[in-house]
Amino acid sequence: MAKPEQIxxxxxxxxxxxxxxxxxxxxxxxxxxxxxxxxxxFHSQQCVEKYLKxxxxxxxxxFPKTHDIEELISLIPDRYRPELLIQDQRRLTAYAxxxxxxxxxxxIKLSEARRxxxxxxxxxxxxxxxxxxxxxxxxxK
Numbered sequence: 001m002a003k004p005e006q007i008x009x010x011x012x013x014x015x016x017x018x019x020x021x022x023x024x025x026x027x028x029x030x031x032x033x034x035x036x037x038x039x040x041x042f043h044s045q046q047c048v049e050k051y052l053k054x055x056x057x058x059x060x061x062x063f064p065k066t067h068d069i070e071e072l073i074s075l076i077p078d079r080y081r082p083e084l085l086i087q088d089q090r091r092l093t094a095y096a097x098x099x100x101x102x103x104x105x106x107x108i109k110l111s112e113a114r115r116x117x118x119x120x121x122x123x124x125x126x127x128x129x130x131x132x133x134x135x136x137x138x139x140x141k
Contacts, residue, residue: 007057011135014054021046022124025117037108041095044116045069048084048092051127052076058131067096082126088119 025043028035045067052072056063061075070089073081084092095116099105128136 007060008135011054011058011131012138014050014057015136018047018050018054018124021050022117022120025113025120029113029117033110035110035113037110037113038095038099038105040113041092041108041116042100044113044120045092045095047120048123049096051123052082055080055127055130058135067093069093080130082123084119084123092116092119 021043025040025047028040028043048069049067049072052069053063056072056075059077059080063072063075066072069084069092070086073084073089076082094105099108
């Protein structure tokens with residue numbers, strides 16, 4: 001069992017990585033039709049995945065090494081579980097797996113990429129709402 005300060009450090013590391021993925025998705029989205037929508041969706045999925053994993057670390061629930069959003073959400077206690085339609089969970093998971101490699105996935109429309117960013121922002125907000133201030137505040141180096 002990790003000490004509380006170790007847990008806070010690990011959660012902060014997950015949050016930082018998740019926020020970096022969201023920044024990448026948002027920045028790439030500014031390219032409009034010229035932006036690679038698969039990259040936007042991939043980083044949106046990564047943001048969601050890492051926020052879920054950060055929360056699981058915080059509540060000390062072990063999780064497998066997976067990109068499966070549905071599986072990660074199922075591990076979160078009901079009262080904290082973010083609301084995310086099952087089709088959105090599966091679509092996000094596909095962005096991390098199928099859409100990441102050539103072949104096997106149709107082109108992603110810009111509107112779909114925008115939706116992925118909106119989902120990532122919403123999950124970020126929901127998870128952050130369940131974390132105490134001391135976790136969200138960056139430690140001084």
